[in-house]
Amino acid sequence: MNDSNNNQSNIVVSNSNVSDDDYSIENDDPIDKIDPITVLQDNIDGLSLAMFDALRQLRDAVAPESGNLGNANNKDDTEHALDTDELWKAYKAKDPDVLAMVPTIINSRDDFVRWHAKHEMDKDTELVTQLASIVLEKSRAIDQQVQDHIPGMHRTRQEQKEYIAHLVQENVQVARELEETYEQARQQRDRCRAYIRENTCRALGIEEDPDAVFL
CATH class of the missing domain: 1.20.5 (Single alpha-helices involved in coiled-coils or other helix-helix interfaces)
Structure with a gap:
């Protein structure tokens, strides 16, 4: 009997670190059913699509007539359909669409040409900034995914x-x-x-x- 008790003392099973929460079905944290590699691949695909879309939009901004002729997003609006001379004529004719684009009153053609050049430059700058922001955001998402969920990449x-x-x-x-x-x-x-x-x-x-x- 004593030998049995001594042997029993050698094996101790403790459940002090086990709680009902460990086996609870309910959990406040959402269960992530997608593995980290799949999420990373999705982020890389998103970055590739963002870069492709950025290049497409930049091309359409420079030469809208060169591509995406069947794309519904390739709108033939007034500004793209008319060159500077045509815009100036439409402005002098008080075309409402052209008047809506011009924030100030312009009396001479030279002033209109300068305004239109600056307007196009501002549009290009805004477009490049917007597209770069999207691409950088996708890139940061990839870096964050690697840092948080894929240890050992370094x-x-x-x-x-x-x-x-x-x-x-x-x-x-x-x-x-x-x-x-x-x-x-x-x-x-x-x-x-x-x-x-x-x-x-x-x-x-x-x-x-x-x-x-x-x-």
Whole structure:
């Protein structure tokens, strides 16, 4: 009996670190069902599409007649349909669409040409700034995804191999410890069963059946 108690003291199972929350179905944090690599690939695809769209819009701004003729987004508006001379004539004719584009009153053609050149430059600057902002935002999203959810990207190939080998060794050690713990638990179980069987038979005054199997 004492030997059994001593052996029992060697194996201690503690559930002090286990709470009901660990196995609760409800969780305040949303479950991310997409793996980080898929999210990263989606971000890279988004960056590629943003860069392609930026190049397309820049081309349309420089030469709108050169492409996307069947695209619904390629609108043939007044400003694109008319060159500077035609815009000036439309402005002098008080075309409402052209008047809406010009913020101030212009009396001479030279002033109108300068305004139109500056207006086109401002439009190009705004477009480039907007497209660059979109591309940079997509790029930052990729950097953030790599930093937050894909650890080890900073390692070299050799460092990755060494780290993987280290993890394999840790797994081997943990597996060995689990096997040892299982063997200790099995021996303790057999001792407990033998003690119960022996003392029960003695207390009841019956002869123990050596062929009896206890599950």
